[in-house]
Amino acid sequence: MGTILILNKFMKDLEFPLFKTKIENSPKFDLTDVKQRKEYFELKAGEEIKKLKEYLKENTFIVYLLGKKNSGKGTYAKMFKEVVDKDRVEHFSIGDMIREVDKELKGGEKKKELINFLEKNYRGFVPLEKIIKSLENRSTSKLLPSELILALAKREIAKRGRKAIFVDGFPREMDQVSYSLFFRDLIEYRKDPDIFVLIDVPEAVIDERIKNRVICPLCQTSRSLKLLPTTEVGYNQKEKEFHLICDNSECKGARMVVKEGDQLGIEPIRERLKTDESLIKRAFSLYGIPKVLLRNSVPKNKAKEFVDDYEITPEYSYEWDEKNGKVKIIEKPWQILDDNKVPCYSLMPPPVVVSLIKQIVEALNLT
Ligand SMILES: [Zn+2]
Numbered sequence: 001m002g003t004i005l006i007l008n009k010f011m012k013d014l015e016f017p018l019f020k021t022k023i024e025n026s027p028k029f030d031l032t033d034v035k036q037r038k039e040y041f042e043l044k045a046g047e048e049i050k051k052l053k054e055y056l057k058e059n060t061f062i063v064y065l066l067g068k069k070n071s072g073k074g075t076y077a078k079m080f081k082e083v084v085d086k087d088r089v090e091h092f093s094i095g096d097m098i099r100e101v102d103k104e105l106k107g108g109e110k111k112k113e114l115i116n117f118l119e120k121n122y123r124g125f126v127p128l129e130k131i132i133k134s135l136e137n138r139s140t141s142k143l144l145p146s147e148l149i150l151a152l153a154k155r156e157i158a159k160r161g162r163k164a165i166f167v168d169g170f171p172r173e174m175d176q177v178s179y180s181l182f183f184r185d186l187i188e189y190r191k192d193p194d195i196f197v198l199i200d201v202p203e204a205v206i207d208e209r210i211k212n213r214v215i216c217p218l219c220q221t222s223r224s225l226k227l228l229p230t231t232e233v234g235y236n237q238k239e240k241e242f243h244l245i246c247d248n249s250e251c252k253g254a255r256m257v258v259k260e261g262d263q264l265g266i267e268p269i270r271e272r273l274k275t276d277e278s279l280i281k282r283a284f285s286l287y288g289i290p291k292v293l294l295r296n297s298v299p300k301n302k303a304k305e306f307v308d309d310y311e312i313t314p315e316y317s318y319e320w321d322e323k324n325g326k327v328k329i330i331e332k333p334w335q336i337l338d339d340n341k342v343p344c345y346s347l348m349p350p351p352v353v354v355s356l357i358k359q360i361v362e363a364l365n366l367t
Contacts (some may be wrong), residue, residue: 019294028308045357060164061364063196065197066279067294071206072201079350081166117151123151146179198293205346221256297345312333
């Protein structure tokens with residue numbers, strides 16, 4: 001009884017430390033601009049990036065990304081790749097892999113190859129025929145056995161050649177945490193260091209990201225009226241409503257729209273978020289494997305000390321300027337309450353990636 005209480009208390013207090021990215025007298029950068037972002041990384045993590053580039057010439061590593069759904073795992077991994085080494089780093093998403101497999105199963109040569117591969121490489125408790133069947137008529141809620149995911153991941157990683165990989169989407173269930181401890185052996189990366197990267201994002205951030213998301217009906221690009229507008233904002237005078245115009249010139253001014261169900265925010269994914277939280281806690285308590293802790297938010301009263309103003313995510317609101325017939329855009333720091341109801345700011349992806357880069361350098365002992 002006593003042990004359980006202590007454990008519960010520990011889990012409740014699972015604290016992600018604040019990471020200082022503030023530099024005295026830093027010039028102001030527009031972090032949405034590719035060129036300025038490059039200069040920003042050079043200033044804030046130039047030395048560490050150099051060390052990683054050098055390391056990656058001969059070596060690799062494996063990172064397991066663990067964060068709640070929509071916490072930005074893919075964004076961080078892709079930005080790390082962009083900044084550190086496009087050719088030697090790979091973002092490997094299990095979700096994307098399964099979608100690819102779904103396509104292969106549509107038939108033809110590829111389907112034959114896939115089944116052939118699985119007949120040779122799959123070992124598990126569910127017969128292969130049954131798995132193929134369930135893959136073919138799968139509803140998204142139905143889980144695939146871990147043994148199958150691992151066999152497919154091995155095939156996919158072998159295709160890409162030897163690179164540092166950020167695994168996104170594994171472990172996805174509690175039983176997979178133990179598998180991940182042996183993952184590098186399974187994919188024949190035996191000697192390469194592996195690292196758990198745990199991401200802490202307030203649920204309010206995830207909720208608002210979903211609720212404000214809009215997509216282009218033509219090219220499916222996703223943006224946010226509140227958090228990530230396009231260059232042109234439109235206004236419908238009759239409905240008194242603002243909307244984004246897709247930036248893609250091929251879409252010829254298409255009006256971006258809310259996706260069905262997004263207005264519900266995190267409600268439909270609550271169960272998923274709970275599982276994700278347990279996974280993070282489980283990984284947090286692992287021994288013998290380095291852990292990198294990333295936080296998306298910084299308490300309002302600590303912001304001045306830890307981050308530069310331009311590292312905070314802005315929120316946008318709009319007013320209709322009747323006289324000039326123009327939309328007026330108002331920008332201010334986006335404030336949310338974190339899971340403990342503390343007023344916080346949410347960070348832009350680059351400062352989180354600075355923290356990722358520096359902590360990975362440390363985990364790899366490149367000092
Ligand atoms: Zn478009």
